[in-house]
Amino acid sequence: MKPHAPSLPSVSTALLAGLLAAALLPHARAAEPAVAPPPAPAASAPARVEGTSKDLESQLRDAMGRGDPKTKRLNLLIDGKSSSAGLATTPGAAVPVNPVDSKPPAAAAPRPREPGLVIRPQRPATPSKPPEPHKAIHWSYEGEGAPTNWGKLQPDYATCASGQRQSPIHIEDSEALRGPAEAIQFNYAPSKGTVTNNGHTVEVKVYGENSLTVRGSTYQLVQFHFHHPAEERINGQGYPMVAHFVHRNELGQLAVLAVLLEPGEANPLVHKVWTHMPLDVNDSVRLPPDLIHVGEILPRDQRYYQYMGSLTTPPCTEGVLWLILKQPVSISRDQLRLFGQLYANNARPVQPRHDRPVRDAVLIAPGGRP
Ligand SMILES: [Zn+2]
Structure with missing residues (x-):
């Protein structure tokens, strides 16, 4: 499975359609809790907007800032797929596009939060390597990931330490x-x-x-x-x-x-x-x-x-x-x-x-x- 990166041109053209849709589709939607414990169930989490540049980010913020954000929902078409920015969600609550997305929320946290909008910088493409499982410290045979620490590296490794x-x-x-x-x-x-x-x-x-x-x-x-x-x-x-x-x-x-x-x-x-x-x-x-x-x-x-x-x-x-x-x-x-x-x-x-x-x-x- 290769990392998916949305292409810039289709985002910019889709942006206009999205802005239009935002104005025309004021359907109400209940706000997600402002703080959801990550990871949230995938089914209930709104898809997050894939921001690709600072410019896009500010345009989106402007679009979402106009009118009452509590009743607004921004629909986007990215690479022909429908996407939407729901209301106040947390970085950890979004549906991962691919396994690379499931990195710790801390990476996205420093960004200022806007109501209903989570924007991430585009990651550099890594076409040749398959996605690694995401762990803070990967298990190994030396250093912090050494066998004596395996049981502490992640919850499903607990048996490494507690097993009899x-x-x-x-x-x-x-x-x-x-x-x-x-x-x-x-x-x-x-x-x-x-x-x-x-x-x-x-x-x-x-x-x-x-x-x-x-x-x-x-x-x-x-x-x-x-x-x-x-x-x-x-x-x-x-x-x-x-x-x-x-x-x-x-x-x-x-x-x-x-x-x-x-x-x-x-x-x-x-x-x-x-x-x-x-x-x-x-x-x-x-x-x-x-x-x-x-x-x-x-x-x-x-x-x-x-x-x-x-x-x-x-x-x-x-x-x-x-x-x-x-x-x-x-x-x-x-x-x-x-x-x-x-x-x-x-x-x-x-x-x-x-x-x-x-x-x-x-x-x-x-x-x-x-
Ligand atoms: Zn073996």
């Missing part, structure tokens, strides 16, 4: 429940994908029939991404990197398969992703058909740890089934270095386990693979 079943965790064999468990059944096939550098990681959306089955439920692969260093700690040991394969079942429940990466031979799947990954943040590249075969990255030994945790990024939603393959697979130092240059640290620190059970699944995959 958060991820990642430090897994220690001495505390795990060691016993028989079913093998994870993997069903991966060559698939289409799109690789995105989203500012937090490099992520590959996967399209096709890819799934894993465990605990009687089949989870479809949605995407996979990387953390550097690995978020998981196993028996006191860290790893330089991990790949997380995010799956979802038909109930919307998530299962994340973690594949630990350690220095060694180049990794074939990583090679494909790195070859195509965009270096610019928010850039995406469509991968050649059938390029992605997630089965390529699975270790031969598919024993795993299993526990219930959360997303490791905001909003830190809980109820995520974690499946962590014990045997790491290799990644070359060159491959590690390239990712490290983009993301020196995009790992959330380990979270308290709070006596959660961790299963140490001792069974091996069907087919007798060691």
Whole structure:
């Protein structure tokens, strides 16, 4: 969705029609409360006038100032669309034209308020970047947006701080429940994908029939991404990197398969992703058909740890089934270095386990693979 900016010429010609309409259409309209708590319900809020210059602003003020503003309503045509200036409203109460409009009201506040008219300066066009979600501080891995502050950044991130079943965790064999468990059944096939550098990681959306089955439920692969260093700690040991394969079942429940990466031979799947990954943040590249075969990255030994945790990024939603393959697979130092240059640290620190059970699944995959 691209930001919409009204064009100047149509505004100026429409202004005359609008002024005329204002004079001819004196239909009464009850005033909105002078102070409405932002954000107001979109349905009841009048559209705001898109001011494009100081000149336009003063003309509009003049138009609205004539006569009794309590019974006046200014209708405008902007880019062929009808718009209207209702009566006294607040900057936060207007219907956003696009997501960029939902920035904090403070930006528009210093402007003098006129009865029934809210005028904003035209924003500079930003054609190339998709709109960012609007937060005072964006979550990240350092500074004010660092993991320790995630829970305070916005209300729906509260679980990041208050949750009792958060991820990642430090897994220690001495505390795990060691016993028989079913093998994870993997069903991966060559698939289409799109690789995105989203500012937090490099992520590959996967399209096709890819799934894993465990605990009687089949989870479809949605995407996979990387953390550097690995978020998981196993028996006191860290790893330089991990790949997380995010799956979802038909109930919307998530299962994340973690594949630990350690220095060694180049990794074939990583090679494909790195070859195509965009270096610019928010850039995406469509991968050649059938390029992605997630089965390529699975270790031969598919024993795993299993526990219930959360997303490791905001909003830190809980109820995520974690499946962590014990045997790491290799990644070359060159491959590690390239990712490290983009993301020196995009790992959330380990979270308290709070006596959660961790299963140490001792069974091996069907087919007798060691
Ligand atoms: Zn992850």
